[in-house]
Amino acid sequence: MPCSRGPGGVERPGLRSLAAAATSLLALAATSLVAGPAVAATGDATPCALPRTAAHHSLGLDDWNASYPRPDRGLDAVMVFLSFPDSEPTLDPEVLTADYFPSTSRFFERASYGRFTLRAHPQRAWTRMPHDSFWYGIERDWDPGRRTAYLRDAIAAADPAVDFSAYDVVYLVADPDAPGVDSDATKVVNFERPLRADGTDIRRVVTLFEQHPPDRNVLAHETGHVFDLADLYHRPVDGKGDWDTYVGDWDVMGSQFGLAPDLFGWHKWKLGWLEGRQVVCVQGSADLTLEPMAAAPVPGGSIGTRLAVVRTGEGSALAIEARGATGNDRDTCSEGILIYRIRSETASGSGPVEVVDAHPDTASCRDRSVYPPLADAPLQEGETFTVPGDRTRVEVADRTPSGSWTVRITAGV
Numbered sequence: 001m002p003c004s005r006g007p008g009g010v011e012r013p014g015l016r017s018l019a020a021a022a023t024s025l026l027a028l029a030a031t032s033l034v035a036g037p038a039v040a041a042t043g044d045a046t047p048c049a050l051p052r053t054a055a056h057h058s059l060g061l062d063d064w065n066a067s068y069p070r071p072d073r074g075l076d077a078v079m080v081f082l083s084f085p086d087s088e089p090t091l092d093p094e095v096l097t098a099d100y101f102p103s104t105s106r107f108f109e110r111a112s113y114g115r116f117t118l119r120a121h122p123q124r125a126w127t128r129m130p131h132d133s134f135w136y137g138i139e140r141d142w143d144p145g146r147r148t149a150y151l152r153d154a155i156a157a158a159d160p161a162v163d164f165s166a167y168d169v170v171y172l173v174a175d176p177d178a179p180g181v182d183s184d185a186t187k188v189v190n191f192e193r194p195l196r197a198d199g200t201d202i203r204r205v206v207t208l209f210e211q212h213p214p215d216r217n218v219l220a221h222e223t224g225h226v227f228d229l230a231d232l233y234h235r236p237v238d239g240k241g242d243w244d245t246y247v248g249d250w251d252v253m254g255s256q257f258g259l260a261p262d263l264f265g266w267h268k269w270k271l272g273w274l275e276g277r278q279v280v281c282v283q284g285s286a287d288l289t290l291e292p293m294a295a296a297p298v299p300g301g302s303i304g305t306r307l308a309v310v311r312t313g314e315g316s317a318l319a320i321e322a323r324g325a326t327g328n329d330r331d332t333c334s335e336g337i338l339i340y341r342i343r344s345e346t347a348s349g350s351g352p353v354e355v356v357d358a359h360p361d362t363a364s365c366r367d368r369s370v371y372p373p374l375a376d377a378p379l380q381e382g383e384t385f386t387v388p389g390d391r392t393r394v395e396v397a398d399r400t401p402s403g404s405w406t407v408r409i410t411a412g413v
Helices: 015-035 091-100 104-109 144-158 218-226 265-270
Strands: 004-005 012-014 076-085 119-126 170-173 187-197 198-206 279-282 285-290 309-311 316-323 336-343 355-358 384-386 392-401 407-409
Touching: 015 407, 076 091, 091 119, 091 170, 104 119, 104 218, 144 187, 144 198, 170 218, 187 218, 187 336, 198 218, 265 309, 265 316, 279 285, 285 309, 285 316, 309 407, 316 407, 336 392, 336 407
Parallel strands: 076 119, 076 170, 170 198, 279 309
Antiparallel strands: 004 012, 187 198, 285 407, 309 316, 316 336, 336 355, 384 392, 392 407
């Protein structure tokens, strides 16, 4: 069958043989699916579970870091609204609460397939800080002393009205109109020594300095850190240039503005939202039907196979999943089979995940994407791609009537 090689080594059937190619590959995949994997794929995902390392927010998932709450159950979050002596708030706490909830809870409900509920408990009144907003020197790269003073003052000021022992997550929301508030300072702060209040240790807090209305999905991103998820963006040394070169639009931990912000399947496996039976560890070759990562389970049915993994080293793996225009990904630029690299030894912000661009010579959605070169990264029907350096081949046959994708994965070809 005549083929042309498209950008990045993607094998594309010629125009005259496109239909025949798709039909041929579909027949091959369907036959193999009936007969079983061509070489080997294990129903036990353990061999592909990378070990957790000492890296900050390591993406190893062979065990859980118990210092973080695991979102495999309902968790309670308190929202404390902080005002300052140099600025009288013009917004009610109820208005700011609506900036984040219920949208953040719905994001996680969809991402977890209903396995996790984030329950918000907003305070109804402003809590006055003891110093003016400028006194704390709020900015992205915050002076540690001033930042510590801000956090201690906030917890102490709120303590008379808040029982911190009742909550799993703490959100400190600053008055967005206070003159010393810098929205670029929004982040999660982890304490080397936990703060103590109401007989409980507070190990980390989310500090929100967003303007009203805030960035899209910003609280979902920051809450991901509370659950030990890493920053997936690339921060340029001088702060200039593209921040989204590692994963583009494809996970909220890369960008809160992403067109397809649902969490990677690897993250969902780590958080307990995907079980081992929904993850296939490919050790040889396997024919699979992958359900779109953001698709809700069929009512009354179970979650099918969502993630395929090829172990490439002691601390590295390739992950392969389907992404479709549904759920949290409903605004995606493109659909198809997404491939990305995982490195459990790489720290947050240094590229622990890198999306493999199956179409490196093209871009898409320049008017909407946070990083157009990766917006068309997924493989489409009838395409075959060999991952550079890892020699894993991914062949995409078609989409089933239910919207799943039929693929063949061959490791180490």
